[in-house]
Amino acid sequence: MVCVIGWDIGGANVKAARLVFEGGKGVSGRAVRRYFEIWKEEERLPSLLREIQGELGPADAMAVTMTAEIADVFSDKTDGVARILAATREAASGTPLYLLDLDGRLVHFERQVLDLLDFAATNWIAEALALADRRPDCLLADVGSTTTDLIPIIGGKLAAQGRRDIERLACGELIYTGALRTPVPAIVSQVPLRGGLCRISAEHYAIAADVHLVLGQLTPGQYTCSTADGRGKTRQEALARLARVVCEDRKGLAEGDIVAMAAYVAEKQLQQITDGMFQVLSRIDGGFDLPVVPVGIGAFLAVACAERLNLARCDPPTLADGGDAPFSPCVGAAYLLGRALS
Numbered sequence: 001m002v003c004v005i006g007w008d009i010g011g012a013n014v015k016a017a018r019l020v021f022e023g024g025k026g027v028s029g030r031a032v033r034r035y036f037e038i039w040k041e042e043e044r045l046p047s048l049l050r051e052i053q054g055e056l057g058p059a060d061a062m063a064v065t066m067t068a069e070i071a072d073v074f075s076d077k078t079d080g081v082a083r084i085l086a087a088t089r090e091a092a093s094g095t096p097l098y099l100l101d102l103d104g105r106l107v108h109f110e111r112q113v114l115d116l117l118d119f120a121a122t123n124w125i126a127e128a129l130a131l132a133d134r135r136p137d138c139l140l141a142d143v144g145s146t147t148t149d150l151i152p153i154i155g156g157k158l159a160a161q162g163r164r165d166i167e168r169l170a171c172g173e174l175i176y177t178g179a180l181r182t183p184v185p186a187i188v189s190q191v192p193l194r195g196g197l198c199r200i201s202a203e204h205y206a207i208a209a210d211v212h213l214v215l216g217q218l219t220p221g222q223y224t225c226s227t228a229d230g231r232g233k234t235r236q237e238a239l240a241r242l243a244r245v246v247c248e249d250r251k252g253l254a255e256g257d258i259v260a261m262a263a264y265v266a267e268k269q270l271q272q273i274t275d276g277m278f279q280v281l282s283r284i285d286g287g288f289d290l291p292v293v294p295v296g297i298g299a300f301l302a303v304a305c306a307e308r309l310n311l312a313r314c315d316p317p318t319l320a321d322g323g324d325a326p327f328s329p330c331v332g333a334a335y336l337l338g339r340a341l342s
Contacts (some may be wrong), residue, residue: 179298
């Protein structure tokens, strides 16, 4: 029996999963997630990692992926990778560490690494490789809190055109829109209001989570990030934040006005993701025959986009027969490591 932990250390969330393998097969699993704004309290990362590992239990080895290296608390991405790995080593307390690189290889963590950037932003690779092992022909559509990953898989191999984030942004495989943290001005520049189109303020008044909460697509419990105003996560509070987008408040706008604004923002976000699907699938022979595997907190957005393109859908695989470890990058990282070691 082999016990492994997979890490996905992001700028706003730290996620980890512990899988138990027996006979080369995942027999149980558990995943945890902590909202953690690394740009505000980077020095607390080692203690948070120890806390999460203590909750999950001991492991024979751990696999690390990250996206937090781009956070502006770091001087550059190399500095970010180095400091995140230092925090991980400190928290690991001698547990063997493996890093997933941009080529999908698990590399044993040693003090001297040739190119730290080979380990930057690899969480999507862990998830896609694990999916490819179970769904050899599909489009992974992971809509998270902050970003969307669109990864084509053909014949059990990743057919992604990009590897580094800048390449992935250019080819449509990475879209900086998510179901929670995306500011409304990053989605629209205007909204419908009383028969016209009203320009909006370029302020951090409301985010996508407010939009989807108001529309009933998310529950308050799923609103796991900070609110823009530091207030609560009820529907009424979300309506108030959205009113400020047009420099108004609840006294100046009817609820129907705000709901119409939210519906428009949601529509434009769907268009952003659908455009990415068109871009990715149009360069693949038979791309529009691939079924979509929707995952992430914003899976409902991926489902809606697939319906618009008349694409088939299939559920993500279960990588451990027992427990609670829904398909995600950290579970994918644990799966790859557990399979390699068992």
